[in-house]
Amino acid sequence: MREIVIVGGGYAGFYTAWGLEKALRTGEARVTVVDPRPYMTYQPFLPEVTAGSVEARHAAVSLRRHLRGTRLVAGSVTGISNADRAVTVRAADGTVRELRYDTLVVTTGAVTRTFPIPGLTQQAIGLKHVEEAVAIRDRLMTAFDQAASSPPGAERRKLLTVTFVGGGFSGVEGFGELLSLATAMLRSYPELSFEDLSFHLVEARGRILPEVSDKPGAWVVRDLERRGARVHLNTQLVSAADGHVVLSSGEEFDSALIVWTAGNASNPVVHNHTDLPVDERGLVVVRPDLRVGTADEPVPDVWAAGDDAAVPDLASRVPGAHTVPNAQHAVRQGRRLAKNIVADLRGGKVRDYRHSSLGVVATLGLGRGIFQYKSIVIKGLPAWLMHRGYHVLAVPTWERKVRVLAVWLTAALYGRDLVSLASVQHPRDAFLAGGEPRRSGGGAG
Structure with missing residues (x-):
């Protein structure tokens, strides 16, 4: 063959x-x-994975389950x-x-494009794979738990400061979804207030979302700022050493979570x-x-x-x-x-690839979105519903469509699942916490 x-x-x-x-x-x-990897990542769902709106496994399509006649080499x-x-x-x-x-x-x-910025590789995390999206979500939730146990001050401020670098679709969607999650979590943390949150979106160009035209892009900036975020345009990250963010504008602040979405290489x-x-x-x-x-x-x-x-x-x-x-x-x-x-x-005729864009749609957080097709622009809840409708149809296989829909319906009834599983990144810690084994004989009973 x-x-x-x-x-x-x-x-x-x-x-x-x-x-x-x-x-x-x-x-x-x-x-x-x-x-x-044994799966295909449906990347448009990664921002919603960071916000807990989509289960991590539902953004991954198993290769072995759906490519039954294909040999897979890991x-x-x-x-x-x-x-x-x-x-x-x-x-x-x-x-x-x-x-x-x-x-x-x-x-x-x-692959994710990076630059030789001090502290970047040590402090930042990308948003291209499911594992990264899960880690971002868990880190934010863990930071909330730690901040709630800390007195007001610099340490609490750092824990609740989130910085996204890169204003393309991946960065803006992830930023908007995480901001939406953080705002919703405040209801479960009476020790914290909205003023404790500090969200920064850093973009080197003079605008975000280059895939849409200028006016919709400016509307997204205003929407994010109305929700309490800071959008730094024409600004670059100079340093992230030890979580201390230094921007080319001269502004400096400490940030416990730094997400790098500044393009591909x-x-x-x-x-x-x-x-x-x-x-x-x-x-x-x-x-x-x-x-x-x-x-x-x-x-x-x-x-x-x-x-x-x-x-x-x-x-x-x-x-x-x-x-x-x-x-x-x-x-x-x-x-x-x-x-x-x-x-x-088979000796037949091959055809050229041609596809006209169906428009662009982005989620900006729960109930918020933007859609543009040529001169048609839709904002807010209708655009968010279009985003969900399009992507549940686009994600491959009916099995994944049904699973995603089930999670969305459950969240509509009971809200987001606000449980951090950051400990899964160190699964043996609890086992090792038992200390040294006993010297006396005897096995497990």
């Missing part, structure tokens, strides 16, 4: 494999997906050699193996460890039909899609434009990619 290897099990990789399973005939090809791809038709995979235990392929699909996705595997053609940003050069290469020099049997690919945007009026790295494109590129690979295997 022909070997099809898909590097990465994110949106584009998952939907490519899912589409191939449905379209390939028995014995026509074997599909292998390589990814260090590991990280450390190199791609198309000249040898092989990818190098390192497993969690450090063992290294090679996978040979006849057809390669590169959907590694992007190309995957190091694609950028540095492959012989495939990449552009100046480190993205795989892709033709409109999602085949790697250019019109004059295509790379046979190699395809790419998602955040690690420079896919031409045929729906844009801007010459040379590429599709923006978001879920809307990655999902549809994966579906088109599966169809094109099957067509290519």
Whole structure:
């Protein structure tokens, strides 16, 4: 059988494999997906995971449960050699193996972009994976417990100070949801007041949410500030050493929770460890039909899609434009990619990827949102309902849709579940807290 290897099990990789399973005939090809995680993260739900509005597991789609006809290899791809038709995979235990392929699909996705800012790697946390979203939620809840037991002063202020760096969709949604959670939690903490909270959103540009136009973006800033947040535009993070935030504006404050959402960078595997053609940003050069290469020099049997690919945007009026790295494109590129690979295997005609944006929608906290499609702008509760409606339809598989809806309905009746499980990050602490074992004999009774 022909070997099809898909590097990465994110949106584009998952939907490519899912589409191939449905379209390939028995014995026509074997599909292998390589990814260090056993699930696909539905990233639009991560802000709601931080706020406890979506259960963490419901934002993760199991690869084994839904890709039953696909071979799954748990590991990280450390190199791609198309000249040898092989990818190098390192497993969690450090063992290294090679996978040979006849057809390669590169959907590694992007990674969080960081800068050499003092204290950043020691203090900050990202918002790209489920584990990070859960940690952010638990850290905020733990901080509330600690602050409630602390006297008013600098330590309490630091515990209840939250800083988000990056004003794109991920940062603004996460910031708005966490602000909504913190405000709601005050009802359960009579020792604390609204004045104890300090939320800061730092953005290097002069506006947030570049995906929407200027007026809706300015409305979001005003909405956040009305809710007690500080939005620092045209401002950069200078230092975060020991949790002491220093901004380029000269302002300084202590912050116990720092979340970094300042954009994406190309995957190091694609950028540095492959012989495939990449552009100046480190993205795989892709033709409109999602085949790697250019019109004059295509790379046979190699395809790419998602955040690690420079896919031409045929729906844009801007010459040379590429599709923006978001879920809307990655999902549809994966579906088109599966169809094109099957067509290519059977000697059929492949088609170019073209998709016009359906608009953008963002949650800003419980009951708050914004939607824009061209000149149409919807704000507040209607936009928030549209956000929930769109994403419950977009999350793959009916099993996940039903689970998410069940959590939302439960929360509507009983409110948020305000329980911190930060201790799961150190599961053996309680076991070790028992001290040294007894010297006398006897086992467990």
